[in-house]
Amino acid sequence: MTSVTRRSLLIGGAALATAGAGLATAGAGFAKLDDPFTLGVASGDPGSDGMVLWTRLAPSPLDEDGLGGMPNRVVPVHWELAEDERFRRVVRRGVELARPQTAHSVHVETFGLRPGREYFYRFRADRHVSPVGRTRTTPEPWVVGQDLTMCFASCSHYGEGYFTAYRRLAEDQPDVVLHLGDYQYEYAGKAADVRAVVGPETRTLADYRLRHAQYKTDEDLQLAHSVAPWLVVWDDHEVENNWADGVPEQPDPDFAARRAAAFQAYYENMPLRRGAKPNGVDMRLYRRIRWGGLVNFHMLDTRQYRDDQACGDGWKTCAEAGAATRTITGAEQERWLLDGFRRSRARWDVLGQQVFFAERDREDGPEKELSMDSWDGYLASRDRVTRGWVDAKVRNAVVLTGDVHAAYAADIKADWDDPASRTVGTELVCTSVTSGGDGNDTSDEVQLRNNPHIKLHSRRRGYVRTRFTARELRADFRSLPHVRTAGAPATTLKSFVVEDRRPGLNAV
Incomplete structure (x- = not known):
C-alpha cells in the first residue's frame, strides 16, 4: 500500500x-x-x-x-x-x-x-x-485472500474534546472506516466545553447544516475521511437523544419536521449513494457492502424503525422488554438481514450497528437490570437475529457497536442465563472519540462479575483497529490518555483474536 x-x-x-x-x-x-x-x-x-x-x-x-x-x-x-x-x-x-x-x-x-x-x-x-x-474499490466477489484493515469509531462530541483519535486512526492506514453513529451532537454549547460549539440546539435544517459544517472543519476528522472510504450509519444524536422512530425524547409536535431536517443534512454531509437520499421523514440507510469473499458488512439502522424504549427507557428490570412483538430493526430490515445471512458465502459476516448487543446486567442479585436503549430492551428481536445467523450457518458472526462511550469485547452466547452455553458470535464495542471527556482507567467490576461473557471494559477514549484474514480476525483496542487537550498518542490497550470457525475471544 x-x-x-x-x-x-x-x-x-x-x-x-x-x-x-x-x-x-x-x-x-x-x-x-x-x-x-x-x-x-x-x-x-x-x-x-x-x-x-x-x-x-x-x-x-x-x-x-x-x-x-x-x-x-x-x-x-x-x-x-x-x-x-x-x-x-x-x-x-x-x-x-x-x-x-x-x-x-x-x-x-x-x-x-x-x-x-x-x-x-x-x-x-x-x-x-x-x-x-x-x-x-473492493475485491472481486470470490476473492478471500486479500486481507482487510478496518477501523471503526463512534461518538464524537465537538465540545467535549479534540478529535485526535481520528488522526491516529488515519495514521493506521485503514482500507475502510466504519462510523457507527453519533457523528455529531445536537446539543448547544455548555460552559464545560473545551471547544466552542456554534449555534443553538439543532432543530432546523439550517441548524443541522451548520453543526455538520463545524465538525467537518476539524482537520483531524478531514484527514480520517481523506485516507479511506467510509461506511456510515447514524445513532440518536444525529437527530436527538434517544429518539425511536416517530417518538422524540420529550413530547414535541414538531418532531417530524426536525427528523426530516436532520436526515436531509446527514445525507448532504456524508459520502452516501443516491439511494440513501431522504424522502421527508424516511431515509434508507441500511445496506450491505461486500468486501470480496472475505467480509460482508451488514450496515444496520436501529433507530428509524424501532419500537419505543420499554418501561420509559433507562436501566430497568422490565418485563415489557421481553415481548415477542418488540423490534429494534423493524420487520422489513430484519427480513433483509436474515436473508443476507442465508445468502452469505463470506468468511466473516459483520453487523455494523449502534447499540450494545450482548446482555449487560449492571446489578448484583437475581433480577437483571438492563439498558432499555440497547438490544437488552428488545430481547425477541435479538434472539431472532442471533438464531438467524446460527440457522443460516454463517461461518463467523461479528457485531460492531458504538454508543456507550466505553470499550468492550464480549462473547455472544446462545443462552444468556447459562454462562457455559455455546458461544455463537463476537461483539466488539468501540469507545467514544471524545464524548465524556478524557475518561479513566477504571473498569466496572459489577458488570464484569455479572457478565462473564464480557472480556474487556475500559472508559478511555479511542477507536478499534481490526485486521481480517481468511484465518482470523484480530482486534486492537486503541486508547488515548486524554482528549481535552490535543495531540495525545494512541496505544493498544488490549488485543483479541477470533479464529475462523471458532467463535469466541482469545486475548493476545
Missing part, C-alpha cells in the same frame, strides 16, 4: 492548482468564490467497480443560515480520479452540479473501475482545488 501522509495527500491538489490538469475553469461570468473546500473531501460505500466521492462547497462554513457562504446558484464542480496521487494516470473525470437545494453538496458515483485497487481523487470549483483523497 502506498504510504500516504497529510502532505502527500495534498500534493495532488497543489499540482492541479498549478497545472490545471486539463480541467476547465468553472463559474465564468460569476463573482469568484473564496476557497469553498473548507470541509474537506470524503469517499464511501465502495464496490468492486466504484465508490461515492463527496465534497460540499462552503467558503464561510460557520454562517448561521447553514449555507456556508455560497451564492444562491448552481456551481459546476469538476472532479478527477487517478491511479496515482500526482494524477499522472487519470482514469475518470467529470462535472457535477452543486445545487443550493442540497447545500452545494456533491455526491459523485463512479463506476467501471478495477476491483481491489487504490485510487486518488480531487475536486475543483472556480479557481480552487480541493485536498486530495485516497479511496479504493
Whole structure:
C-alpha cells in the first residue's frame, strides 16, 4: 500500500492548482468564490467497480443560515480520479452540479473501475482545488485472500474534546472506516466545553447544516475521511437523544419536521449513494457492502424503525422488554438481514450497528437490570437475529457497536442465563472519540462479575483497529490518555483474536 501522509495527500491538489490538469475553469461570468473546500473531501460505500466521492462547497462554513457562504446558484464542480496521487494516470473525470437545494453538496458515483485497487481523487470549483483523497474499490466477489484493515469509531462530541483519535486512526492506514453513529451532537454549547460549539440546539435544517459544517472543519476528522472510504450509519444524536422512530425524547409536535431536517443534512454531509437520499421523514440507510469473499458488512439502522424504549427507557428490570412483538430493526430490515445471512458465502459476516448487543446486567442479585436503549430492551428481536445467523450457518458472526462511550469485547452466547452455553458470535464495542471527556482507567467490576461473557471494559477514549484474514480476525483496542487537550498518542490497550470457525475471544 502506498504510504500516504497529510502532505502527500495534498500534493495532488497543489499540482492541479498549478497545472490545471486539463480541467476547465468553472463559474465564468460569476463573482469568484473564496476557497469553498473548507470541509474537506470524503469517499464511501465502495464496490468492486466504484465508490461515492463527496465534497460540499462552503467558503464561510460557520454562517448561521447553514449555507456556508455560497451564492444562491448552481456551481459546476469538476472532479478527477487517478491511479496515482500526482494524477499522472487519470482514469475518470467529470462535472457535477452543486445545487443550493442540497447545500452545494456533491455526491459523485463512479463506476467501471478495477476491483481491489487504490485510487486518488480531487475536486475543483472556480479557481480552487480541493485536498486530495485516497479511496479504493473492493475485491472481486470470490476473492478471500486479500486481507482487510478496518477501523471503526463512534461518538464524537465537538465540545467535549479534540478529535485526535481520528488522526491516529488515519495514521493506521485503514482500507475502510466504519462510523457507527453519533457523528455529531445536537446539543448547544455548555460552559464545560473545551471547544466552542456554534449555534443553538439543532432543530432546523439550517441548524443541522451548520453543526455538520463545524465538525467537518476539524482537520483531524478531514484527514480520517481523506485516507479511506467510509461506511456510515447514524445513532440518536444525529437527530436527538434517544429518539425511536416517530417518538422524540420529550413530547414535541414538531418532531417530524426536525427528523426530516436532520436526515436531509446527514445525507448532504456524508459520502452516501443516491439511494440513501431522504424522502421527508424516511431515509434508507441500511445496506450491505461486500468486501470480496472475505467480509460482508451488514450496515444496520436501529433507530428509524424501532419500537419505543420499554418501561420509559433507562436501566430497568422490565418485563415489557421481553415481548415477542418488540423490534429494534423493524420487520422489513430484519427480513433483509436474515436473508443476507442465508445468502452469505463470506468468511466473516459483520453487523455494523449502534447499540450494545450482548446482555449487560449492571446489578448484583437475581433480577437483571438492563439498558432499555440497547438490544437488552428488545430481547425477541435479538434472539431472532442471533438464531438467524446460527440457522443460516454463517461461518463467523461479528457485531460492531458504538454508543456507550466505553470499550468492550464480549462473547455472544446462545443462552444468556447459562454462562457455559455455546458461544455463537463476537461483539466488539468501540469507545467514544471524545464524548465524556478524557475518561479513566477504571473498569466496572459489577458488570464484569455479572457478565462473564464480557472480556474487556475500559472508559478511555479511542477507536478499534481490526485486521481480517481468511484465518482470523484480530482486534486492537486503541486508547488515548486524554482528549481535552490535543495531540495525545494512541496505544493498544488490549488485543483479541477470533479464529475462523471458532467463535469466541482469545486475548493476545
